[in-house]
Amino acid sequence: MKVTIRNISKTYANGVQALKGASLTIPAGMYGLLGPNGAGKSTLMRMLATLQEPDEGSIHLGELDVLQQKDEVRKMLGYLPQEFGVYPKVRAEDLLDHFAVLKGITGRQARREVVEGLLRQTNLWEVRRQKLGGFSGGMRQRFGVAVALLGSPQLMIVDEPTAGLDPAERVRFLNLLSELGEHSVVILSTHIVEDVSELCTRMAIIDKGRILQEAEPLKAVAELQGRIWRRVVDKHLLPRLEREHAVISTKLLSGRTVVRIYSTEVPGNGFEPAEPHLEDVYFSTMSGHLGQQQEKEVAS
Numbered sequence: 001m002k003v004t005i006r007n008i009s010k011t012y013a014n015g016v017q018a019l020k021g022a023s024l025t026i027p028a029g030m031y032g033l034l035g036p037n038g039a040g041k042s043t044l045m046r047m048l049a050t051l052q053e054p055d056e057g058s059i060h061l062g063e064l065d066v067l068q069q070k071d072e073v074r075k076m077l078g079y080l081p082q083e084f085g086v087y088p089k090v091r092a093e094d095l096l097d098h099f100a101v102l103k104g105i106t107g108r109q110a111r112r113e114v115v116e117g118l119l120r121q122t123n124l125w126e127v128r129r130q131k132l133g134g135f136s137g138g139m140r141q142r143f144g145v146a147v148a149l150l151g152s153p154q155l156m157i158v159d160e161p162t163a164g165l166d167p168a169e170r171v172r173f174l175n176l177l178s179e180l181g182e183h184s185v186v187i188l189s190t191h192i193v194e195d196v197s198e199l200c201t202r203m204a205i206i207d208k209g210r211i212l213q214e215a216e217p218l219k220a221v222a223e224l225q226g227r228i229w230r231r232v233v234d235k236h237l238l239p240r241l242e243r244e245h246a247v248i249s250t251k252l253l254s255g256r257t258v259v260r261i262y263s264t265e266v267p268g269n270g271f272e273p274a275e276p277h278l279e280d281v282y283f284s285t286m287s288g289h290l291g292q293q294q295e296k297e298v299a300s
Contacts, residue, residue, distance in 0.1 A: 001062050001154050001185055002027045003048065008057035010043055010209075018043040019054065020209040030181035032196030032203035032217070033189040034282060040209040041189040042082060045159045048187065049079040061155055061185075073155075078148035082160040086140065088133025092124055095132065096146055103150040118146040122176060138169025145176060156186040162195055174199055197278040205285045213285045217278050224276035224284070229261050231271045244269070248283040262287075 003026040010019040018040045033041050046052040047059060050070040059066035066073050087095060096115050105111045119125045122142040127135070135143065141161055148156060158177065162170045178199055180186050188195060196203050197217055204214040213220070228248075233241065235257050241247060245261040252258075260274060261267060262284045274280075 003155065003185055003187070004058075004060045005044075005048075006058045008044065008047065008054045008059065010040075010047070010052075010054050018209050021057075022206070022209065022211050024204055024211060024214060026185060026187060027202065028185050029202070030178065030186050030188060030200045032200035033187060033206060034191070034193065034196050034203055035206035036191050036286075039191075039206045041191075041206060042159055044206075045079075045081075045157050045187070045189050048155070049077060049081075049157055050074055075151065076154040078150070078153035078156040080141075080144045080148045080156075080158040080161060082163070084144055086132040086135075086143070089131055091129050091131055092135070092143055093119060093128040096143070096150075099147050100150055105150070114150070118149055121149070121179075122146045123172065136169065138165045138173060141165065141169070141173055142176065145173075145180075149180070154184045156180055156184055157189070158186070159189045160191070161188070162190065162192060193279045193282050205282060207286055213281075215281075217281070220281045221276050221278055224262075224280055226273065227262055227264055228274045228276040228280050229263055229267050229271035230274035231259050231261075231269070232256050233259055233270075241269075245271075246287070248280060248287050 003024070005022060005024040005026070008019050008022045009017070011017045022040070022044065033044070035041050043052065047054055048066065050066060050073055053067065061073055061076065064073050093115055096118065097111060100111045100114055105114055116125070119128050122145055124139065124142055124146065127139065132140070132143065161177070162173060165173060174195065177186060177188065181199070188200060190196065200217060202215070203217050205212045232253065233256065238250065238257055238259065241259055241261075245267055246263060247259055248262050249260045250257050260280065261271065262280075
């Protein structure tokens, strides 16, 4: 099972072009869609979830046409949007039971088994009788996953799932998503590079409605070996370094600034080689430095 997206474009009534000819092939397993807020990620996720239509292009889930066979796709779909509401005065197991009925699981015994299994899988069994209004952010996210998993979906879409979670909840949530990726296509849409680096075997970087890069995270990082350089400087030197080098990121460290640059040659100027990581791939791609270099290499 894979998702095939070809030449998807979408312009809203206010003139904002959310997607511009986006094409992706998403295999089974964990797939990261990485980009800043407003890049077009949520628009694409809503299209995959059959909630929105593109202006042009096609989307297929296996042999199913996502745009034409919505009912069939929804039977195979689990969707956790960036924001979702719950009934705060309803107990977790009661609401999940209600959603199970809506999903078509009408037999009482079968439904009881499914609800218990999902609450245990998402580590919510001990709080199953607690009202949802008392859940923490991470508990609510895990409840959302439980709802999305009803019917054993073959395509799971999670949109910005770790935003606002504390570190412990984030780890628990990512571990849960990793388990899900062993059995289906799981698309993780996020602006948090760490989430992708820890979970995904493939990823795409999107910005301003365009797919800038599609790659395997480990391979993309390896290809930057020898091209990332680091220097700690006083902040007032930063404007000059930005004029002289391809600066991809800066970070404050004990009152000074850590500058990372992209260069295929030894840059001098006090820079030392740095071990690349996925943030370097992301920032190099977003700044255009990586794409420009790849074009040069193809031309040569």
